[in-house]
Amino acid sequence: MSVADEPVPAEPTTDDLLAELRAARAEREEIAAEIERYGEGSVQAVADAVGEATRLFDRYADSATGTGDFEAYLEFQSQFAELVEDLPEGIPDREGFEAANDAVDQRTISESDFQRAREAIADAREIAALLDRREAARERVDDAERAVSERLSAIERRLDELAELRRLGDADLSAPTEELTEPIERYDAAVRDDFAAFVDDAPVRELLGFIETTRHYPLIDYQRPPNDLLAYVRNHPAGEEPLPTLLSYADYSGSKLSHYVEDPTAFETTVPVHRTYLDRIDAAPLTVGSPPPAAELRYLASELVSVVARFADEATVALARDLRDLARREEYDRLRDAVVAESELTADQREALRNGEIEAEAERLREARQRLAEALN
Known part of the structure; x- marks a missing residue:
């Protein structure tokens, strides 16, 4: 906007x-x-x-x-x-x-x-x-x-x-806005890749457990897992499967499903019900996007360092630390204003500024x- x-x-x-x-x-x-x-x-x-x-x-x-x-x-x-x-x-x-x-x-x-x-x-x-x-x-x-x-x-x-x-x-x-945008873009790309790998490989109980812990980090805006879904993956062997596998089970018929999960009824009354929630799990809450104000980025980067370290490799965590340092640069606000101006000011608004x-x-x-x-x- x-x-x-x-x-x-x-x-x-x-x-x-x-x-x-x-x-x-x-x-x-x-x-x-x-x-x-x-x-x-x-x-x-x-x-x-x-x-x-x-x-x-x-x-x-x-x-x-x-x-x-x-x-x-x-x-x-x-x-x-x-x-x-x-x-x-x-x-x-x-x-x-x-x-x-x-x-x-x-x-x-x-x-x-x-x-x-x-x-x-x-x-x-x-x-x-x-x-x-x-x-x-x-x-x-x-x-x-x-x-x-x-x-x-x-x-x-x-x-x-x-x-x-x-x-x-x-x-x-x-102003050299790339000094601001490029570190953020590098971090965002890295965290998306690492999170995609985490989703593909980690047991779904670990994935949902990770999302549940982010409630302690107010700037990381994940929707908390539904209680019944969290309880299911914690207490049933199907929770050891990665998310893509669990979602594939949701498409199975009842007779076929019985070969893959211990309690088909418990699965069918829990996982398919929350299919939309599971489909929407992605790295978006862990990304930065457009440069926020310096104070917000400092706090966000500190939370990201703690949270991302739970699944990402050290290189991605280091990129999150770089964001914290980036927000402390004296010229951050000047560069951010230039970034926002480039992306948000319309031609009509620029003309209105020029003509008073x-x-x-x-x-x-x-x-x-x-x-x-x-x-x-």
């Missing part, structure tokens, strides 16, 4: 993000001020009363109207009147509840009476809705602030990429970062 290839999204723009954040906060403050004007307790009392009134309307709208159930009619009138009588003193829009009670305080109640009662508490319903609106406004602010935070993170990542791009743009492409586009983008991002950070704080 080339460096600096993940630009910050163009939409929404910084102005859009900031406008939404301002609007969300303004809405939250406006609703909070309105609730404060009534009082938190009063708004909650209105919400409770509206909720109970709505419950009564919905429950008795059919049974208490017209020539419906007389008992339901009495229950409704009694409960609604009690609701209004029990309202706290000074509750906002008490008049609306009293008007609603007047609307249904009839010898018979019609659907239009119910409708007038519902309309009478419309203002109270708006007051009650302030609580839900406040919660929605808070969520809107949270969403807006999260969007700003995510954009800030994207800007930071992009600025890091651009800084790396500028650093590589300053690399000395005439990279620096201009970085300046725009720094300005946006400042505006967003100030708004968030």
Whole structure:
């Protein structure tokens, strides 16, 4: 992958993000001020009363109207009147509840009476809705602030990429990069050959045991052997065979397999199940590839010296030691920058460096970062 290839999204723009954040906060403050004007307790009392009134309307709208159930009619009138009588003193829009009670305080109640009662508490319903609106406004602010935070993170990542791009743009492409690449290539080739021989010749229990020990070396990234597979090769004679032989057994029929392994059932329930894992065993975790940063190579080379010595010849181990010495060279970072620049900088990126586009983008991002950070704080 080339460096600096993940630009910050163009939409929404910084102005859009900031406008939404301002609007969300303004809405939250406006609703909070309105609730404060009534009082938190009063708004909650209105919400409770509206909720109970709505419950009564919905429950008795059919049974208490017209020539419906007389008992339901009495229950409704009694409960609604009690609701209004029990309202706290000074509750906002008490008049609306009293008007609603007047609307249904009839010898018979019609659907239009119910409708007038519902309309009478419309203002109270708006007051009650302030609580839900406040919660929605808070969520809107949270969403807006999260969007700003995510954009800030994207800007930071992009600025890091651009800084790396500028650093590589300053690399000395005439530097003798072969002084870095050739020792690594020699080691990688040697360890691949030695590991291939190890896979072909060593008992599979020794091979998997070797891979299991690499868990103590965090920079050597082998996938650990499945426990049941490791137990099988340790406890059955088939584990004395090299990996290619063991894999060939996996292709045998049951009758043929019985001539080669003691317990065909144990083999068939273990080895073929992990065929993909076994097929993928190779030297890749033991190779270096593109030159890593000096500190990483020093640690990696130290681990490789210890690990590779378990199966490779002394010449390959010596090449691993050379890598450790290579990482200590004063000019390592300069040579590595040149290697990375040669392999990772695209033609478009080189042109963007030459014509100032990279620096201009970085300046725009720094300005946006400042505006967003100030708004968030």
